[in-house]
Amino acid sequence: MKRISFAGIPGTLLFLLTLARAAIAAQEKPVVSGKDMTETVKITLTGEVDLDYVWRRNEITAFTGGVGANVPGDSSSENTFEGFVAMRLNVDLSDKVSALLEFGTKRADAGKLAVFAAPSGTGSTALSLQLREANISVAEMFMPELRMQIGISTWNFDLRGKGQSMAFDPRHSQRFDRNVNPGPDSGVTLNARAGDYQELEPVGVWLRYGREKLVLDLIVLPAVIEGGSPHGDEAFYALDLLYKIDDKESRFGFIASVTTDPGGSSVIFTYGGGADWRGTANLDVYGEVYFQNGRNNDGITPTVDIGAFAYQVGAEYRIPGDAMGWVGVNLTYFSGDSQANGKSSSFTAYENIHDLLILEDMYLGFDWDTNYRAIKIAGGLSANVGGKANLRLSAMIGLCQTARNVQFAALPVPESTRKLGNEVDVKAEWDLTKQLTLNAGIGFLFGSEVLENSMGGKGAPDASQQALLFTLGTDLRF
Amino acid sequence: MRLQAGALLLWIAGSAAAQDDSAAGQVHISVSGRADLTYAARDRRLNESALWIPGGLPPGSPIRATDTLVLPDVAVRFDIDSPIGAAAVEFGNLPLHFTDADPRFQQDRLGGASAVELTLLQAWVEFLEVLRFGLQDFVWDPTGHGNPLFLAPSRSESPWGELPDSTVPPFPGFGTNTVPQTRRDQQRPVGLTARWGDTTFFALLALEGGNRNSDQSLAGGFYDTSIGDFRVGALLCVLAGNSWPRDGDKIVGTAGLTVTYAADSLFASAEAYLQRGDAGSYPGTPGLRAEGNAVRVQAGFGDTVRLQLTATRVSGDRRGDDRKEGRFLSYEDNDATLIVEGNDFGLDVDSNYMTLQFSAAVPFQAGGMRIEPRVQVAAFRFLEAVPLPPDPPPGIGGRSRALGTEVDAGVDVAYTAQLAFTLAGAWLFNARALENFTVDRDDRAWLLTLGARLRF
Numbered sequence: 001m002k003r004i005s006f007a008g009i010p011g012t013l014l015f016l017l018t019l020a021r022a023a024i025a026a027q028e029k030p031v032v033s034g035k036d037m038t039e040t041v042k043i044t045l046t047g048e049v050d051l052d053y054v055w056r057r058n059e060i061t062a063f064t065g066g067v068g069a070n071v072p073g074d075s076s077s078e079n080t081f082e083g084f085v086a087m088r089l090n091v092d093l094s095d096k097v098s099a100l101l102e103f104g105t106k107r108a109d110a111g112k113l114a115v116f117a118a119p120s121g122t123g124s125t126a127l128s129l130q131l132r133e134a135n136i137s138v139a140e141m142f143m144p145e146l147r148m149q150i151g152i153s154t155w156n157f158d159l160r161g162k163g164q165s166m167a168f169d170p171r172h173s174q175r176f177d178r179n180v181n182p183g184p185d186s187g188v189t190l191n192a193r194a195g196d197y198q199e200l201e202p203v204g205v206w207l208r209y210g211r212e213k214l215v216l217d218l219i220v221l222p223a224v225i226e227g228g229s230p231h232g233d234e235a236f237y238a239l240d241l242l243y244k245i246d247d248k249e250s251r252f253g254f255i256a257s258v259t260t261d262p263g264g265s266s267v268i269f270t271y272g273g274g275a276d277w278r279g280t281a282n283l284d285v286y287g288e289v290y291f292q293n294g295r296n297n298d299g300i301t302p303t304v305d306i307g308a309f310a311y312q313v314g315a316e317y318r319i320p321g322d323a324m325g326w327v328g329v330n331l332t333y334f335s336g337d338s339q340a341n342g343k344s345s346s347f348t349a350y351e352n353i354h355d356l357l358i359l360e361d362m363y364l365g366f367d368w369d370t371n372y373r374a375i376k377i378a379g380g381l382s383a384n385v386g387g388k389a390n391l392r393l394s395a396m397i398g399l400c401q402t403a404r405n406v407q408f409a410a411l412p413v414p415e416s417t418r419k420l421g422n423e424v425d426v427k428a429e430w431d432l433t434k435q436l437t438l439n440a441g442i443g444f445l446f447g448s449e450v451l452e453n454s455m456g457g458k459g460a461p462d463a464s465q466q467a468l469l470f471t472l473g474t475d476l477r478f
Numbered sequence: 479m480r481l482q483a484g485a486l487l488l489w490i491a492g493s494a495a496a497q498d499d500s501a502a503g504q505v506h507i508s509v510s511g512r513a514d515l516t517y518a519a520r521d522r523r524l525n526e527s528a529l530w531i532p533g534g535l536p537p538g539s540p541i542r543a544t545d546t547l548v549l550p551d552v553a554v555r556f557d558i559d560s561p562i563g564a565a566a567v568e569f570g571n572l573p574l575h576f577t578d579a580d581p582r583f584q585q586d587r588l589g590g591a592s593a594v595e596l597t598l599l600q601a602w603v604e605f606l607e608v609l610r611f612g613l614q615d616f617v618w619d620p621t622g623h624g625n626p627l628f629l630a631p632s633r634s635e636s637p638w639g640e641l642p643d644s645t646v647p648p649f650p651g652f653g654t655n656t657v658p659q660t661r662r663d664q665q666r667p668v669g670l671t672a673r674w675g676d677t678t679f680f681a682l683l684a685l686e687g688g689n690r691n692s693d694q695s696l697a698g699g700f701y702d703t704s705i706g707d708f709r710v711g712a713l714l715c716v717l718a719g720n721s722w723p724r725d726g727d728k729i730v731g732t733a734g735l736t737v738t739y740a741a742d743s744l745f746a747s748a749e750a751y752l753q754r755g756d757a758g759s760y761p762g763t764p765g766l767r768a769e770g771n772a773v774r775v776q777a778g779f780g781d782t783v784r785l786q787l788t789a790t791r792v793s794g795d796r797r798g799d800d801r802k803e804g805r806f807l808s809y810e811d812n813d814a815t816l817i818v819e820g821n822d823f824g825l826d827v828d829s830n831y832m833t834l835q836f837s838a839a840v841p842f843q844a845g846g847m848r849i850e851p852r853v854q855v856a857a858f859r860f861l862e863a864v865p866l867p868p869d870p871p872p873g874i875g876g877r878s879r880a881l882g883t884e885v886d887a888g889v890d891v892a893y894t895a896q897l898a899f900t901l902a903g904a905w906l907f908n909a910r911a912l913e914n915f916t917v918d919r920d921d922r923a924w925l926l927t928l929g930a931r932l933r934f
Contacts, residue, residue, distance in 0.1 A: 043509055043934065045509075089509070089511070091513075091932075093897065093932075093934060095893075095894045095897075097894055097897050099513045099932050099934060101513060101552060103596055110591045110592035128596075129569075129595070130595050131552060131588075131593055131596060132593065134513055134515065134552050134588070136513055136515065136930050138893070150515060150930055151513070151588075152588060152589075200589070201588060201589050201590075201593060203548045203588045223546070223587075223588065225590075225591070226587050226589035226590045228540060228543065229540070229543035229545055229546070230519075232543070233589075
């Protein structure tokens with residue numbers, strides 16, 4: 001009979017938990033393994049149910065496809081139920097060995113968005129259960145500071161730790177070189193960029209050497225995308241360093257990485273770093289910059305030379321007081337390509353920025369993730385609605401352009417524009433309980449000549465410079 | 479710290495109380511599982527020859543490329559223990575399932591375009607600790623040395639799937655069975671098993687085909703008992719390509735005898751199987767008489783050094799167009815060698831061959847871990863030269879019995895009692911029979927695997 005591990009639980013809390021034993025069992029879910037599995041110390045069962053109602057106006061479904069096979073010029077608004085269900089098993093063995101298994105549905109898989117009750121093409125509308133996570137970790141590998149993880153890697157490089165990596169989050173991103181293009185963005189770019197849903201499952205080894213302030217990672221992922229022959233795989237290798245500057249979690253970090261893709265000559269180097277400074281009580285200032293060079297001929301002939309860069313700078317100020325208000329400003333820049341010269345200057349990466357619901361979010365909107373310049377101004381506050389600071393409201397204005405002109409040469413009157421549009425988003429999150437959160441969001445994009453021209457230009461059916469999106473959902477964690 | 483210790487005691491007391499509840503009829507559920515991740519690098523010649531297409535594949539075929547992959551075998555099992563009996567539900571991925579002619583695990587590998595899908599692996603209930611009903615793992619390993627030669631339907635492909643042969647040109651028509659076949663699959667047998675002392679009976683549906691004439695099933699019983707240092711067993715089994723004898727013509731009976739001797743550091747075993755019956759009729763053939771047989775003899779010594787000698791002979795068919803089916807039909811799971819016999823990444827040759835194998839291992843302790851380097855040499859030979867008549871030999875090559883010599887070497891590291899790592903490599907050479915099935919007329923192949931195996 002295995003027991004819950006009590007290490008690290010404060011004594012008072014532990015005592016209270018023990019008095020409420022039934023409640024503990026319900027929340028921490030100790031699970032008993034077989035009698036012969038003598039080294040299984042603890043199995044913890046957790047899970048998540050994420051269910052969102054999403055309404056997208058036809059200017060969005062025209063490019064994401066939706067369930068109605070929408071295309072520019074013949075699109076309609078859609079409302080769908082989207083999300084995922086996951087059940088996670090954390091298995092702790094003795095000798096610092098643990099395993100993580102997660103089963104459930106996936107919100108995005110094989111280039112498609114999982115929509116509840118949607119036709120699957122096989123006659124059933126049920127979503128298949130899939131393997132979401134599978135890895136084994138050894139906490140102290142030859143030395144206390146060294147940790148190894150093998151299997152589907154959970155690694156990312158998120159300097160701010162806010163869940164939005166600028167260039168290195170393969171779990172919530174697409175094929176690395178999808179934005180490699182020897183020419184500039186054109187009338188087909190929006191269609192190619194949106195509706196490409198992926199949550200990759202990079203497989204390999206992650207070694208972490210971690211001390212109190214210093215973290216050093218070696219990432220070897222030979223199969224970010226499995227393609228059979230090693231020459232057919234997308235592979236990623238990286239070395240990163242994170243150093244904590246102070247006890248307020250300020251830190252800086254550097255990364256050097258190489259990505260290989262099929263094609264025989266597809267090697268892209270990405271390197272850079274940044275800092276997140278939280279040195280004063282309420283101010284958070286951050287910045288990061290990455291450079292890229294290499295070659296790529298994955299599906300492209302002849303080989304394309306890569307030369308690109310990206311950066312972001314920003315600041316966030318937390319307003320003292322019970323409302324826990326905050327304001328922030330951010331400048332994000334991903335380089336783009338301006339001419340058909342056989343070189344690709346568009347920054348390509350495993351990015352996972354999703355501040356803006358329509359322009360940036362992969363699941364909801366266009367996921368415009370290169371050739372991009374955005375100034376984002378945001379603010380938020382919290383309110384007490386049945387709990388302490390359990391209602392969080394936020395708003396964001398995004399002033400967005402492409403870094404280089406998008407060429408619409410096929411229009412009756414050829415156009416060239418950088419006006420990606422301005423977006424206003426309002427979001428709300430309401431924690432009904434510790435486990436259940438209601439969330440809602442509305443996004444409005446306007447002044448987007450790129451959107452209008454991508455739909456055929458002025459006068460074309462459905463063509464518009466505006467787009468609208470609304471989402472209402474729940475997120476249950478247990 | 480004191481408070482924590484007190485709380486811990488309270489917790490244990492609470493758990494004990496919960497255990498007492500079982501006497502009042504409470505159901506207990508335990509969870510166990512596995513997470514096996516195996517990286518494999520497969521030689522291009524292994525990929526190509528696994529299709530057994532006379533003449534090989536055309537140049538440029540993507541299958542003619544060295545392949546690397548990570549094959550997961552992940553499962554979670556819920557054992558339900560109630561006063562009326564036990565039950566179990568297990569789900570996970572099915573690491574080997576035959577989906578098409580491409581032998582490269584396209585649906586099973588990690589990191590693919592689509593995430594690995596999960597399936598129901600077991601779902602059974604047990605009554606009176608005797609009768610087990612439902613979807614269940616069923617493996618009979620009479621010698622206890624692994625690699626069952628006949629009865630492991632939950633680890634094996636269908637024997638009937640090899641009858642008739644593929645119709646992909648340049649193969650001849652139905653009923654010829656002129657080349658070996660590599661079919662990676664694991665059946666999910668459903669039905670009834672009963673264990674009564676040393677005797678086990680089984681009646682299992684291996685493949686639901688809709689119409690009862692299309693179902694595949696197996697039924698019979700085996701008896702195992704110990705007599706001093708010996709363990710003897712006997713088996714009677716009926717394999718049906720359709721459900722019942724009166725329904726059709728695919729009925730094959732198998733009789734088997736096994737004996738195992740183990741004393742001190744020595745062990746020896748022998749097993750033999752004989753088949754008779756009707757292997758079915760196919761277009762162009764009035765019916766095939768099943769005449770398969772198999773025999774395996776093993777002897778070994780296990781102490782600070784482990785040595786083992788194995789001789790195996792599994793019958794094959796002589797011609798593809800006569801009225802006899804000499805192939806031994808089985809739900810085998812004999813993966814003693816990585817390439818020739820291996821079901822996971824190799825050719826899974828399971829009939830029409832004989833082999834003599836010698837293996838040696840030297841286990842030792844280092845750094846608190848059990849480490850076991852091992853090496854195995856195996857000589858193989860087809861009993862009947864392939865491709866069998868009437869299939870013409872492709873190109874300039876003739877029929878060949880030379881299946882070559884395989885050398886496997888590896889090391890197992892038991893990092894903990896529940897986590898182990900394995901590094902293994904295999905090299906097959908002088909397999910001139912493969913020349914008929916590779917466009918470059920290759921007679922060798924290699925395989926490399928690196929795996930982690932975790933149980934909880």
